[in-house]
Amino acid sequence: MRVEFGVLGAVVARNGAGDPLPLKGPRHRAVLARLVVAHRRVVPVNQLVADLWDEPPGDAVGTVRTFVGGLRRAIEPERPPRTPPRLLVTEGPGYALRVPKDDVDAWRFEQVMDALGGAGPAQVAERLAEALGWWRGPAFADFGDEHWLRAERSRLTELRLHAVERRAEARIALGEAAGAVPDLDGHVAAHPWREEAWRLLALALYRSARQADALSVLRRARAMLREHLGVDPGPRLRRLEEDVLRHADHLDPDTGSTVDQVWARAAAAYEGSLASRARTRLESTAGLMRDLAVTGGGGLESARQHRVAAVAAAEQVGDPELTARVIGVYDVPAIWTRSDDPEQARWLVGAAERTLRLLPSGGHDASRCRLLATIAVESRGSLPTDGPVSGAAARSLGAAREAEEIARRLDDASLLAFALNGTFMQTFRRTGLAARRDAIGAELVALSARHQLVRYEVLGHLIRVQARSALSDLAGADRHAAAADALAARHDLPLVSVFTTWYRALRVAMTGPPDAALAAYEEAAGRLRGTGMPGLRKGLLPLALLSVRLRHGEPVAVDRDADWGPYGSWVRPVLLVGEGRDEEAGAALRAAGPPPRDLMSEAMWCLVARAAVAVGDRDAMARARTELAPAASEQGGAGSGLITLGPVADHLGVLAAALA
Numbered sequence: 001m002r003v004e005f006g007v008l009g010a011v012v013a014r015n016g017a018g019d020p021l022p023l024k025g026p027r028h029r030a031v032l033a034r035l036v037v038a039h040r041r042v043v044p045v046n047q048l049v050a051d052l053w054d055e056p057p058g059d060a061v062g063t064v065r066t067f068v069g070g071l072r073r074a075i076e077p078e079r080p081p082r083t084p085p086r087l088l089v090t091e092g093p094g095y096a097l098r099v100p101k102d103d104v105d106a107w108r109f110e111q112v113m114d115a116l117g118g119a120g121p122a123q124v125a126e127r128l129a130e131a132l133g134w135w136r137g138p139a140f141a142d143f144g145d146e147h148w149l150r151a152e153r154s155r156l157t158e159l160r161l162h163a164v165e166r167r168a169e170a171r172i173a174l175g176e177a178a179g180a181v182p183d184l185d186g187h188v189a190a191h192p193w194r195e196e197a198w199r200l201l202a203l204a205l206y207r208s209a210r211q212a213d214a215l216s217v218l219r220r221a222r223a224m225l226r227e228h229l230g231v232d233p234g235p236r237l238r239r240l241e242e243d244v245l246r247h248a249d250h251l252d253p254d255t256g257s258t259v260d261q262v263w264a265r266a267a268a269a270y271e272g273s274l275a276s277r278a279r280t281r282l283e284s285t286a287g288l289m290r291d292l293a294v295t296g297g298g299g300l301e302s303a304r305q306h307r308v309a310a311v312a313a314a315e316q317v318g319d320p321e322l323t324a325r326v327i328g329v330y331d332v333p334a335i336w337t338r339s340d341d342p343e344q345a346r347w348l349v350g351a352a353e354r355t356l357r358l359l360p361s362g363g364h365d366a367s368r369c370r371l372l373a374t375i376a377v378e379s380r381g382s383l384p385t386d387g388p389v390s391g392a393a394a395r396s397l398g399a400a401r402e403a404e405e406i407a408r409r410l411d412d413a414s415l416l417a418f419a420l421n422g423t424f425m426q427t428f429r430r431t432g433l434a435a436r437r438d439a440i441g442a443e444l445v446a447l448s449a450r451h452q453l454v455r456y457e458v459l460g461h462l463i464r465v466q467a468r469s470a471l472s473d474l475a476g477a478d479r480h481a482a483a484a485d486a487l488a489a490r491h492d493l494p495l496v497s498v499f500t501t502w503y504r505a506l507r508v509a510m511t512g513p514p515d516a517a518l519a520a521y522e523e524a525a526g527r528l529r530g531t532g533m534p535g536l537r538k539g540l541l542p543l544a545l546l547s548v549r550l551r552h553g554e555p556v557a558v559d560r561d562a563d564w565g566p567y568g569s570w571v572r573p574v575l576l577v578g579e580g581r582d583e584e585a586g587a588a589l590r591a592a593g594p595p596p597r598d599l600m601s602e603a604m605w606c607l608v609a610r611a612a613v614a615v616g617d618r619d620a621m622a623r624a625r626t627e628l629a630p631a632a633s634e635q636g637g638a639g640s641g642l643i644t645l646g647p648v649a650d651h652l653g654v655l656a657a658a659l660a
Contacts, residue, residue, distance in 0.1 A: 003075050003087060005097075005104045007036050008156070009136025010494035011143070013075055020489040021074045025501065026142070026527050027052060028074075031067045033140055035088070035097035036104060037152045044094035051148045057519075068095055105134045106156055113159055121170035128167035135160060142494040144530020161191060168200050177207035188217075189306075192224055195237050206244055206251055214244050303332075308344055311351050320358035321367065327352055328370025331418040333459035335466075335499060337380045337425060337598035338566065340535040345378040352378070353395075365406050369415050372403035376422025381598050400426040413447055417456035420444050424463060428597040431605065431648075432630030434639045438467035441480075458487050458496055462641070465503050466599065470631075470639035474507055477641075498527045498536075503641045505544070510635070510644055514552040518545055539565020540642065546571065547603070547643040550610070570595055570604045573611035586615040594623070602628065603637025606645040613658045625655045 002016040011029045013021040023029050034051055035043055049060040057063065072085050079085060089098050101107040112131040116124055139156040140149055164187055171180040184201040191197055198221035205214040218241045222233050232238075243251050307330050314326040327348070339345040352371045359368060379396035400422040407416035424440050427433050444460030447453070461484040468476035481500045488496035505520035512520075525541040542562040549556055556578035564571050569592040576585035589611050595604030605627045612620035628636075631648045638644040645651070 001076070001078060003099070003103065005032070005036060005099065006134075006136065007033060007140050008105045008109065008134050009138070010141045010492060011036075012489075012492065021077075022489075023074055024070050025523070026497070027063075027523070028067050028070050029142065030146075031064065031095075032071055032097070033143060034148060035095060036106065037149060038096065039107070040096060040098055042091045042094045042096045044092075047094065051146070106139065109134060109156075109163075110159065113163060116166070121173040124170040125167055125174060125176075128163050128170070132160070132163055132167065136492055137494075142497075146530075161187075161194065161197075165194070165196050165200055168204070172200065172204050172207060177204040180204045181208060195221070195225070195234050198233075199237050199240055202240055202244065203251070211244060211247075215241070218244065304341060304344060308347065311348065315351065315354075320355050321360075321364065323351070323355045324359060324364070324367035324371055327355060327374055328367060331370065331373070331414070331421075333421055333455050334377050334380065334425065335459060335462045336533070336536045337428060337600075338535040338596075339378070339380055340533055342381075345380075348378045349375050349396075365410060366412065366415060369403050369406040369410070369412075369419060372399040372406070373415075373418045373422040376400035376403060376419075377425050380425040381596055397426050397429075413451035414453060417444060417448055417453050417459075420447075421456070421459065428599070428601060430597070430630055431602050431627055432632070432634060434467045434470035434631075434634055437463055437639070438471070441467060445483075454487055454491050455493065458484050458493060461487070462496070462499050465499070466639050466641035469503065469506060469510075469641055469644075470602075470634045472635055472638075474510065477503065477507070495531060495533075498531055498533070499641060501527045506638060506642055506644060509544075509548055509551070510638070514548050514554060517548045521545055521548070539563055539567045543567050543571065543603075544643045546574075547637065547645050550574070551644070551646050566596075567600070567604065569593070570607045570611075573615070574607050577611055577614040582615050585611055586617055589615065589617055589620055594627075599640040600637065602631050602634065602639060602648060603643060603645055606636040606648070606651050609651045609655055610645075613654055616658075618659065621655050621659055625652060625659070628652055628655075 003021065004014050004016075006012040006014070011023070011033050013023055013032070015021060023032065030052055031048060034048060045061055045064055048064050049056050052064070053060060068088060072079070072088050075087055076085055087097065087099050089096055097104075101111055109131050112127055116127065119127070139153045139160075143149055164183070168180045168184050168187070171177070181201070181204045184197065184204055188194075188197045188201050198217060202214040202217045202221075205211075205217060218233075218237065221237060222241075225231050225233055233241075242248075310326050311323065314323040317323075352374045356368065356371050359371075376396055376399045379392070379399075382393055382396060400419070403419035403422055404416070407419040420440055420443060424437060427437050427440070441460045441463030444456055444463065446460075448455075448457035448460060461480040464480040465477045465484070468474070468480065481503050484496050485500050487493070502524045505517070505524040508520040509517035521541060521544040524544075528537040528540070531537065542559065542564055546556065548554075556575060569588075573585045573589040573592065576582070576588055589608070592608070595601060595608070605624050608620060609624035609628065611617075612624055628648050628651060632652055634648050636645040636648045636651060
């Protein structure tokens, strides 16, 4: 059976029919990625151990062999027992991936680049169009800044950028300059330090009869290079500017390609007469960012940055209908209730509210719905910690309700899925709402399955993983985690495994011994590196390890260097109690205030309850009992799908006894 390996994007393996093969956990994929990086050479076992762990476990060598065995079963499922593997082989002190170069997309891409040599423009354009299509995202997209990966990722990224530029150059030579402009425009925006990209864009504009635009691009390049790098343009860029100014003969296409010149001038006239072309590009950019966001890592971070730039540019155009489309097209499903970039989220909410006010009153219901859903999603985590819901928080709740009402009235499945995501983000006004969120997840799964909305179907399953965990239905949570993983494997959604891996660590924490839970959380933490999700990652691992120790009555090991992230205010009193510093713990508890209303609410209130009982703070005990009472039938914190501090009922019982 032929097996194809892909690393131009998330690391995957597929059989000859194109179906994904089960590569199991992140360490299994890391072993495979490391062997791909080695280019068919042997990687010693001790090198794999050093690359996989900062602090290797005692049985690291045996664990690596287990990973290799699992990979062999996945990529050669039909190999008879006791026959030697033919793809992942043992040789000397280590392992090597011995597959044909055509069977690894990165190696195949290099072969294409090497084989172009002196090929003509038509062949170059055709071969590179196909080869660039093999890229599904950044190379090794599901891994962070691993030291063993940096050089290979940089090399592949540079090859890809060179391929983009060489294909554009070939298209310009073929008389397709106008068609090459949009791709080069985006390429320059994403990689403004590449002089060759600026040169090709200017040349393409000039050959599209857009001399003024070509000169503008060259001057922008000069200003950018001087301002940010402190250097002048290189000789090729300077020479092109001189040639454009004097209409040098060699810049014109071959005189024989009269049809190409006519086409270029017609295309230039079309672009000059229709300002909508720039608007279309803005909408396309926002759409591209939506697709880039689900690749994870740098893709997610880049998507957030470019999204804001696109919205800001749309607002400058002064057309609220255009701005509404640019904002609303970014309907990336969101599962975590803490924003990765709160300042950016507030700006986007403001832009959506401004655009709503400017939209004409008649019609535009779909655009209005998307703006309202954007407000509801981007306002996540903004519910007040104390007092009634009012002001901006009340507007966010109202936006979620109105978006859902419009979507149901329009009977638009994609709008309703987006609106339900906003509704989910606004279901944290109190604790104990896991059943409500479970119903939202169930509707999302059913709706999305009917209408092939894969990303929202995954979201629905992940919401149900969280809700069923809170409701102590681990069998149900297992089914939804498996369904989410299956969809992610079929549709190349690498971020999904971050949440399902953490759920499985939570499951171990709920059912297994403490050592197994601690190990599972350490393993899950590796999935968070390089995901581009600081709102989820920060402080999570130390909190998870603390939750295990507290549940099992183990001593609280205080790590002075631990970054508790957003959870520090409510963790600190518990740590001080563990050190016997009750007076300081009481002061820290009073200073902490009520925790945010989000997926971690129950967990944080359980910590408050624990510290309040320990220091005898009756006011804090009473407040914790009031806040936790609606969640009496739930597992404290398990609604996050990440951690648990045990049944809420147990905490309520301790509070009741202490208050009595």
